[in-house]
Amino acid sequence: MKLVRLFFFFVIGVLFIQCENPTPYGDLYVQVRDEQGNAVVDGYVTLYGSLLDFENQTNSLSGPTKTDENGLAFFLNLSAGDYYVAAEYTDTETGNEKNNFLVDTEINVISTEIGYRNSITVIIWDSFISNLTSSSGKQWEIDRIVDVQSGNIVPIEECLQDDLLVFYTNGVFEYKSEEINCNEETDDNFTGHFSPVSNGSFIVITDELGKTRYGLYIISVTSTQMITHYGDSFIYYNYVP
Structure with missing residues (x-):
């Protein structure tokens, strides 16, 4: 009986401590x-x-959670800390995909x-990521250049004919120039990043120092x-396996 009584007071004590010190959450x-x-x-x-x-x-902490009729998704009882938020939507009729995968969306949860x-x-x-990129790097080469006003084909500079644009799913970008540089004093090759701005159709390409090198309207x-x-041109690229 004494042991039962002691156990009872022990349980009450634990519950009291828990009530006095609730676990913080956000x-x-x-x-x-x-x-x-x-709203999506x-x-x-x-x-x-x-x-x-x-x-x-990879290694998601929570989700995917579906957004409601107001475009809201809820994550409850989180610990304090930094989280990265990925959102995506696929139109079932057109197959068109929208997401924020190229924008580092971070929040500090209190x-x-x-x-x-x-x-x-x-x-x-609508950033065309699924077609534009691959995890191993999707390569694109210039096929032709067309003048916007006249519609005429513009000759491709010799130094651009062997160049490749390489887009990775994680936002890494590579510019590869096989042999001929457009500027003899500068190596055209560089590795950097790309990200969408505005409505997602404009891609900004930066080098490893964060300097903007190119801007492309997709x-x-x-x-x-x-x-x-x-x-002043439309540039057509072909995928190179």
């Missing part, structure tokens, strides 16, 4: 919108614990003993052809 409300500002219904949101996992879409409501808005774009990308608008 909730995260994610609002997903498209490039027009519309039936999209999916996933949380990652590091930038590397976010870029490679937690308290009575909870804390954290919130973030994530914009997703008109369309299929699995085998990419069309861009650069300066």
Whole structure:
């Protein structure tokens, strides 16, 4: 009987301590919108614990969680810390994909003993990523250049004919010039990053020092052809296996 009594007081003591020191937590409300500002219904949101996992879409901490009729996804009882938020949506009729995979979307979740409501808005774009990139690097070479005003074919400079643009799913970019450099004093080859801005169709390419090297308006990308608008020209690229 004495042992039973002691056990009872021990359990009461543990419960008392737990009540006195509740575990801090935070909730995260994610609002997903498209490039027009519309709430994205039936999209999916996933949380990652590091930038590397976010870029490679591996080792998710929570999700994918489906967005509701207001474009909201909820993640409850999170520990304090930094999280990376990936949002995506696929139009079932057209197969068109939108996501934010090229934009490092990070949030620091705050937690308290009575909870804390954290919130973030994530914009997703029609960024052609599934066709533009691959995890091992998708290579594109110039097929032809067309003058925007006249529609005439523009000769491709010899120094560009052996060049390749290489896009990786994690946002890494490579410029490969096989033999001839356009500037004899500068090596055209470099490795950097690319990311969408504006409505997601404009791609900014930077080098390893963060300097902007190119900007491309992506008109369309299929699995085998990419069309861009650069300066006064439309540039057609072919996929190189």
